[in-house]
Amino acid sequence: MNRTRLAAAVVSALLGSTALVTAAAAPAAAATCDKDKTTYVNEEPQALQRLNARLAWTLATGRGVTVAVVDSGVEARNAHLGPALTGGKSFVPDLGARGDAVGHGTAIAGQIAARPVKGSGVIGLAPDARILPVRVFYADDEQSRSAGVGPRPDRIAAGIRHAADQGAKIINVSMSTPSDDARLRDSVAYATKKGSLVVASAGNRNVSENKNDGPRYPAAYPQAVAVAAVDTSDNVGEGSIHGPHVDVAAPGTRILTTFYAAGDCLLEEEAESTSFATAYVSATAALLAQRFPGEGPAGWKHRLEATASRDQRDTRNDSAGWGLVQPYEALTALTDGSSSGPVAPGATKAPVVTPPAASIDLTPVSDPRAGERTAATWWSLLGVSALVALALGGVLRPGRRRSTA
Template structure:
């Protein structure tokens, strides 16, 4: 494919908008000095209170006391991020807009980048169960595309490959510790390859979507296929690879990518699917690690994430699952490197592992319980003996019983 037609494509499929009463529309006016507003504003949607299945799988109650991503900057190179969403307010830095120069990356006419960013850093909010995996992280938006593949067809505007490469470099130069690339370029472009190496050389963790064209023969996706980039495929709530998720050696691991709840521009939430939405779970995990273990290099962070995956569902799965299924809790808490888990049964909900302190406390309780049972048994037996003596001895005295004379 020639460079002249190589274009980044957002790796999200058509979103399913939740039905119900519409929330008030987001404001469409632009602040002075920002890019113009969207030609066709997205329809508003209502907030969703239900607990999303990825949060059941990744019990953030275990993670929050350890790390939240605080102090870590995650660049979202995407369709922009709406900082006005209630769960993203105060969490989105001033970025840049390479699609419509003059903006700061906060305009999102596709809703894609806002959803990706929310998986990473959406704040907890009363009445809403959904929140990001690393809610303490800060999002650096870099707007590059509105183009998505819907029903096998590309639609929407996007920057050129060289501008996409410039976006990666811009993110690195402006303090990104992690860069999320839910964008696929189906051509090996030298500028993009060079930009990826630029980020790797500067100790930045790169996470990219593996693409959604499995039914089209799994064309090689970039940047996921470059060395130094974590390529992420998608699974459903059952732990099985999503049918659209591409397979190949560029898939390093998989994460939730179907029926994923995300924030929508303005307010409210969407249910979406695509490897676009699997990648930010991995990027968020990288943010947690960069806070919790700041001494680790970007390469070590990536190695640790891959080494602590959960098993993929059964042998013979080829490149569809990579090393296995993302487990943020293991990535943060387990010590040492180690190899990735071998194939086996996959756990579909939160993988709750025993805390050593809890195990010790349970052992102490079991010992105390056994002692109590023993003491209770002895006391009970003594009580029976006393009762029998109280009953038998008076009768013996009346009958003049005597001990047998040993002589």
């Protein structure tokens, strides 16, 4: 396959006069990825092998779980996705939810729940989940961006609320802003109260005007899951925003997924994208929602964090958070708070108790049996003396002289 990458472009919209929301732009098509020509790739996405998907599918496939893709829409004409879609709403004037001029939302949806298609190896990590398309932006060219149809916090917030009202258990938001916005914050809290887990991008440095590390929203809100991206060596690169908000990481490079209405395409062959990493975490969360429906958003988030792969089990860092998600481990782990790592919902972190330093008391203590010991010593000496005296007496006593004839 010829090399294909996701075009790094900023899609921005003003919040008041300062904040910017960023999302990746349309996938750039190479010779084998023509959005006007259907092409299938007969190989399984590499990320599924790294995430041990087939073992996870023995326990859950996302059946019965709705995942909302709050994004640029989802292309219903893609054969992988048509059967997966349910409902849909657009918050962009004059556009429906089941279309995608950018290709971004369609790629995300394919990672989550692409259905098998003859001649293609592409399949979603939660292949039986349903996809609820929620369109919150359209930005295919400069004219459309200047017309105010790029991603805006008010539309993203409205999309999150709508997804929660429609019963989506998982809400994928592959967008971010460095500004804490009350509408976004309230929408995440609202969704959580309704039983939905919001999974969002930790931020991409290459498509953000603010390239500094630090919190990105809605990912940084405490109820949400903030996702960083790893490369093919499972390392978080500099393209992924770092910060205390990062919860977990997932594959974000060499993403084989759905491409417009045209089948399949390999995206991001070089740089990692948190947009795509977010999709795989959303799919993992969908598996958890099927297997553990009673645990709710906080329980699903805890499973993702507690079972993530990391070098030190009891610590996180600002690049990968608690580590690389592990779907099968998340589906099988005991999360009773006994393991090291993040604190389980409803539990409190046990305080670390440092034992006092041991000290040696050198104060003299009288021996209550000293007298007895002294007497015993003297009697022993007297006994020994007597024995010596007897022995010497026997040696020195003169013998009797024998008479002679």
